[in-house]
Amino acid sequence: MQLKTDLYIDGAWVKGDGTLPVTDPSTGSVIAEVATAGEAHCDAAVTAAHNAFKTWSKTAPRVRSEILRKAFELMIAEADHLAKIVSMENGKVFSDAKGEITYAAEFFRWFAEEAVRTPGDYRQAPSGDKRILVTHQPIGVSLLITPWNFPAAMATRKIGPALAAGCTVILKPASETPLTALAIIEILERAGVPKGVVNFILPSKTGPMISKMLHDPRVRNLSFTGSTEVGRTLLKESADNVLRTSMELGGNAPFVVLDDANIDDAVAGAMLAKMRNGGAACTAANRFIVAKSVAEEFTTKFAKAMGALKLAPGLEDGAQLGASVSIKERNKIADLVSAAVKAGGKLILGGTTPEGAGAFYPATVVTVDKANPILNNEVFGPVAPIVTFDGDAEAIELANSTEYGLISYVYSSDLKRAIKTAEAIESGMVAINRGVISDPAAPFGGVKQSGLGREGGFAGIYEFLETKYIGVEI
Numbered sequence: 001m002q003l004k005t006d007l008y009i010d011g012a013w014v015k016g017d018g019t020l021p022v023t024d025p026s027t028g029s030v031i032a033e034v035a036t037a038g039e040a041h042c043d044a045a046v047t048a049a050h051n052a053f054k055t056w057s058k059t060a061p062r063v064r065s066e067i068l069r070k071a072f073e074l075m076i077a078e079a080d081h082l083a084k085i086v087s088m089e090n091g092k093v094f095s096d097a098k099g100e101i102t103y104a105a106e107f108f109r110w111f112a113e114e115a116v117r118t119p120g121d122y123r124q125a126p127s128g129d130k131r132i133l134v135t136h137q138p139i140g141v142s143l144l145i146t147p148w149n150f151p152a153a154m155a156t157r158k159i160g161p162a163l164a165a166g167c168t169v170i171l172k173p174a175s176e177t178p179l180t181a182l183a184i185i186e187i188l189e190r191a192g193v194p195k196g197v198v199n200f201i202l203p204s205k206t207g208p209m210i211s212k213m214l215h216d217p218r219v220r221n222l223s224f225t226g227s228t229e230v231g232r233t234l235l236k237e238s239a240d241n242v243l244r245t246s247m248e249l250g251g252n253a254p255f256v257v258l259d260d261a262n263i264d265d266a267v268a269g270a271m272l273a274k275m276r277n278g279g280a281a282c283t284a285a286n287r288f289i290v291a292k293s294v295a296e297e298f299t300t301k302f303a304k305a306m307g308a309l310k311l312a313p314g315l316e317d318g319a320q321l322g323a324s325v326s327i328k329e330r331n332k333i334a335d336l337v338s339a340a341v342k343a344g345g346k347l348i349l350g351g352t353t354p355e356g357a358g359a360f361y362p363a364t365v366v367t368v369d370k371a372n373p374i375l376n377n378e379v380f381g382p383v384a385p386i387v388t389f390d391g392d393a394e395a396i397e398l399a400n401s402t403e404y405g406l407i408s409y410v411y412s413s414d415l416k417r418a419i420k421t422a423e424a425i426e427s428g429m430v431a432i433n434r435g436v437i438s439d440p441a442a443p444f445g446g447v448k449q450s451g452l453g454r455e456g457g458f459a460g461i462y463e464f465l466e467t468k469y470i471g472v473e474i
Contacts, residue, residue, distance in 0.1 A: 003085070004182040005034045007041055007202070010048035011195020016041060018204055022179055025091035025323040025359040026313035034178045036204040042213055045199040049141040049168040050218040052196025057138045057166040059194075061116045064164055068112035070191035075105035075156075075184075082183055086152060087314035089177045091323035091359060094315055096277050103438070104152035104184075107456070110440040111160035114461050118165070131472040136465040138166030139244055140220035143213055145234075146181065147226045148174035148325050149280045149380070155181050157440075157455050158223045159188070159198065165464035167221065170199045172210065176325050178202050211237050220244065221464065225282075228404070228449045246453030246463045248445060250378050251282040251406035254399035256421065257298055258392065259291035261411035265433065267301045270384070272435025273409050275309070275363070278321055279382040280329075282450075283407045283429075283438060287375050288386040289398050295388045299367065303349045306363040306384065313358065321382055323359040330359040333381035340366055340374035340385060350382075370398060378404070392417070396424045406446035407431065428454075 006013040016035030024031050037045070056064075075082065079101045086097035121134035142162050146154040155171060162169045173181035185200045203209035213219055214237045221244045224234055228249040238245050255273055257266045273285035290298050314322035324330040334353050341347060350364030364383045368374060374385045389395045399408060407429040412418040415432075422430040428446035431437040438444060443457035453463050 003032050003179055004186050005032050005179075007035050007037055008182070008185045008189075008198070008200035009041060009045050010199070011189070014041070016202070016204070020175055020178075020202060022089050022176070024088050025325050025327075028327075028357055031088055032179060034182070034202060037201040037209070038204055039209060039212070042201055042203055042209045045170045045201050046141065046213055046216050046218055048196035048199055049170055052194060053138070053141055053168045056168055056194060056197050059166065061118070064166065065112045065115040067192045068108045068115065068160060068163060071188050072105050072108035072112065074187045074191060075101060075108065078187070079105070082152065082180070084315065085183055086177075086180050087322070089179050090148060090151060090314075091325050092278055092280070092314055093319040093322040095320075096322070097314065100150055100152050100277075103440070104150075104156040106440040107153070107156040107160040110456070111164040111461060114161070114458070115164035118461060118465065125471075131474050133470040133472050135468050135470065136462070137468055139464055139466050140167060141218055142167045142169045142221035142223060142464060143210075143219055144169050144171045145210070145222070145224045145226065146171070146173050148176040149277060149282075151177035151180035152184060154225050155184050157444075157460075158225075159184070161455070161460040162223070162464045163193070163197065165461050167464045168197045170201060170213070172201055172203065175202060175206075210234075214238055214243065215240055217241060222246070223463065224248070231451065244463070246455070247451040248282070248455060249449060249451040250404055251284075251286065251446065251450055252376075252378050252402040252404040253283060253286045253407045253409065253427075254425065255285035255288045255409040256395050256399055256411065256425075257288070257290040257294060258395070258410070258412040258417065258421070259293045260413045260417070261294065262413055263294055263297050263301060266298060266411040267305055269409065269411060269433065269435035270302055271305050273431070274384050275306070275321070275382060276436060278324070280324065280380045282378075284380075285384070285409055286378055287398070288384055289395050290386055290388055291395070292388045292390055295386070299348060299365065299386055302384065303365045306365055306382075307349050309363050311354070311360055311362055321363060324361060324381055325359065327359045329380065330361050333361050333379060333383060336374055336377055336379055337364055337366065337383055340368055340372055343372050344369060345372055345374065345385065376402070392421060396421060399425045403449040404446070405448035406450035407437075409435070
């Protein structure tokens with residue numbers, strides 16, 4: 001398997017100031033050495049994007065659209081190859097990786113279509129003295145920072161709307177998973193993206209170099225997906241130059257099972273909501289809030305389904321749960337479970353770190369009371385804490401007892417009751433009787449400490465556009 005490992009700046013693959021090893025978390029072995037960017041490389045990327053913006057921003061929307069459409073077609077044609085790269089460096093099983101590639105490619109197709117459909121407005125002013133003309137213009141050079149858990153989808157979800165809007169970009173992926181991002185950059189190159197429009201860096205000194213770019217007046221936009229802690233820091237850095245920012249941050253998703261829910265359907269949805277990507281998703285169900293009258297049935301059936309998963313290296317035949325992205329990340333998960341048990345939680349399944357190589361952790365189910373500390377933490381892994389409630393009001397109170405508000409899940413056989421509950425829960429997205437609702441055609445984002453702005457849907461492209469009002473004398 002051929003892998004790109006150089007930086008990509010101004011339409012050329014260039015060597016860096018050093019290299020960073022990328023490991024397979026299933027074995028701990030080094031897959032590749034990826035070039036790191038020094039200060040000069042980061043400045044060159046900003047310069048390239050700034051210079052390219054002058055032309056790309058004026059390129060016909062149809063041309064931008066066709067390039068994105070071509071990138072979509074290439075990703076779909078090469079989905080197996082890309083999925084293997086994702087699985088190798090991320091640890092997730094091949095089926096999850098293949099699903100991610102399909103999902104990621106859709107952002108290129110969706111925004112290829114949106115590139116030619118950005119609306120404007122022309123109308124008479126209420127006073128009758130002028131015409132109001134409203135148009136949208138690309139904001140400028142955009143710095144895109146993506147996480148390790150969805151290395152393909154988080155990149156395309158930002159690159160797609162940026163290019164569709166007419167912006168140029170600098171992509172900085174997670175150091176754990178740069179190979180997937182490089183593969184997507186190479187696909188964009190083959191799809192015909194002009195030089196300087198898309199640039200790839202992996203700074204050797206991440207904090208200082210990102211800070212310097214955010215203080216460069218040529219950079220006008222930041223799109224970040226990652227932890228709330230890092231997001232707060234980047235917001236402070238962005239304030240100095242009053243940058244436009246969009247933030248997709250942490251989550252603590254409640255999965256609410258009301259007493260009238262179809263339990264078999266709820267268990268099936270719980271498996272999707274919890275175990276997609278091995279639980280390493282900001283949208284993963286993190287707290288299972290279950291009505292007392294159905295808690296025993298739900299817990300028994302859910303634990304049985306979780307226990308049936310095959311824990312194995314991501315590319316092994318039949319693997320259903322792969323490794324965490326690193327030993328460090330796996331140990332965070334184990335520590336949270338240990339703390340939960342120490343605080344009175346009862347292990348129903350799992351909870352023991354496997355011996356041997358690889359960053360593996362088993363599917364785990366633990367019942368807890370509402371004061372257990374695990375309910376306050378985002379568990380980026382295959383761990384399901386279950387807490388019970390008596391009435392709908394208590395369920396809503398438990399669901400809202402977090403600083404986060406990205407996504408929630410509600411199961412009920414009464415649609416009116418489910419919608420009423422969904423409206424009362426403080427989150428940017430709610431899934432009713434479904435375990436997955438993420439869709440490139442829908443707005444993705446949260447409230448409270450889960451972020452700012454929206455990605456995907458009709459709203460996604462506006463994160464990369466400025467609204468301009470022109471008053472016209474008639």
